Amino acid sequence: MSGPLRYQNPELQDLLASNYVMGTLRGRARQRMETLMQDNRTLRERVQQWEAKLQPLHQNTPEVAPRNSTWDSIASAIGGAADPMLATLKKKLNFYKYFSGFALSCALVLAVLVLQPTPPQPAAINYVAVMKDEAERPTMVVTLTKTGRLLALDMLEKPQVEQHQNLQLWAVSKVDGSISSLGAIQVEKHIEKALTKPQWGLIADAEYLLVSVETATGVAQPSARVVAKGLCVKVEGWQAKTG
Amino acid sequence: MTGGEVIEHQYTEKARAEADQLDHLLARITLKDQKALQQLYQKVSGKLNGIAMKLLNDADLSNDVLQETFLQIWNNAGEYRRDQGEPMTWMASLLRYRALDKLRAENREQKRRNQYEEVQTLFGETSAGSPMAGLLQQDTDTKLGRCLETLDALNRNAILMAYYYGYSREDIAIHVEQPVNTVKSWLKRGLTRLAQCLGH
Structure with a gap:
């Protein structure tokens, strides 16, 4: 037999299929096999049979955690990231990483000049939420630092709020979806507030943070007017060197 | 049913449930559900990267291959048919063939x-x-x-x-x-x- 007919031979098909799956068919022979498979259903099926038969060999293959950068590359390659918010978050985080480094440097200089020098404790950011408006534009960035349970909120764009209204920050639980207030916030470019221990617990449990416009203080649930919402992401791992 | 058969039956049930989950995720990925791809990645990337590491013995290359494989899954999930094989077999095969191509391209065969x-x-x-x-x-x-x-x-x-x-x-x-x-x-x-x- 010659040409395509030759490849109708079951024994040859099986030999080719097994070698293809095993990986010993290389170079041009491998390319030729791939071309043949496109038009030869039986050959494809034989390859699938061998794939299935040999797959159990990987049953005990130890898992190896991929690098963080691998998912980032996949996310950006599939067009706008698997979670667009995460892509934005990463950009923001770079800023905050450097910002916190800068702030630390300033604090260190002050400590040297004014106070007794004490070993500087890096105030690492533990959680970040990039808050977006309805049009998916980032409008606020919330960072949370466990040291001092400090919440910092930066408004990239201030929402429209009437005089009799106020803004309130909320945490949405990832466990049961319940919404808890983290208190009122001022309409200012940069806000900082220390959270209570129970409030920090809400952060650790939060899937989302959101900001609503309220006409009264102390309300139990956010109004329908949510002006910003963002995933609350734990970011300690991101500060370590990856990739 | 003997004790061994019970254990095997339980294992089979567990394996089937896991395969069903992966199958469902692949179906969602066919519809370009990015969250589904992320969930799939969380479930199988460690295993696939482990397989790539055995073949390539190089972390840079195995991560490259893993990335390429997931982009292939993203683009070709619609080609997967459950009646032709289990989801993990399909994905591992995509990865293995890419790794084999990489071996040749990088001439890793002399670096073992x-x-x-x-x-x-x-x-x-x-x-x-x-x-x-x-x-x-x-x-x-x-x-x-x-x-x-x-x-x-x-x-x-x-x-x-x-x-x-x-x-x-x-x-x-x-x-x-x-x-x-x-x-x-x-x-x-x-x-x-x-x-x-x-x-x-």
Whole structure:
């Protein structure tokens, strides 16, 4: 037999299929096999049979955690990231990483000049939420630092709020979806507030943070007017060197 | 049902449930559900990267291959058919073929020094320290495990070196200090017997 007919031979098909799956068919022979498979259903099926038969060999293959950068590359390659918010978050985080480094440097200089020098404790950011408006534009960035349970909120764009209204920050639980207030916030470019221990617990449990416009203080649930919402992401791992 | 059969039945049920989950995620990925891809990645990337590491023995290359494989899954999830194979088999095969292409492109076949000892255990008088020994031991309840054990050690090890570690015939020949034709014979004989045992 010659040409395509030759490849109708079951024994040859099986030999080719097994070698293809095993990986010993290389170079041009491998390319030729791939071309043949496109038009030869039986050959494809034989390859699938061998794939299935040999797959159990990987049953005990130890898992190896991929690098963080691998998912980032996949996310950006599939067009706008698997979670667009995460892509934005990463950009923001770079800023905050450097910002916190800068702030630390300033604090260190002050400590040297004014106070007794004490070993500087890096105030690492533990959680970040990039808050977006309805049009998916980032409008606020919330960072949370466990040291001092400090919440910092930066408004990239201030929402429209009437005089009799106020803004309130909320945490949405990832466990049961319940919404808890983290208190009122001022309409200012940069806000900082220390959270209570129970409030920090809400952060650790939060899937989302959101900001609503309220006409009264102390309300139990956010109004329908949510002006910003963002995933609350734990970011300690991101500060370590990856990739 | 015996105790062994009960355990096997439970395992099968568990494996089926996991396969169903992966199947469902692939169906969502076909509809370009990015969250589904992320969930799939969380579930299988460690395993797939582990398989790539065995083949490539290089973290940079294995991460590259993993990335390429997930983009292929993203683009071609619609080609997957459950009746043609399990989801993990399909994904592992995509990854393996990419890894094999990478091996050739990077000419990694001459750079296997670090893997020498691990592979060498396959050929020792006792293979107790071999990762394959554990694998074969745990696989004794599977048809593949039973069939592999019936093969001549040289034939079996040649198959494992090729499939599990990505060795070419030439690489195996260098490793065992035998002519390439001898290795080809081992592989052919081993695969023929394996096929007979597996009931192809």
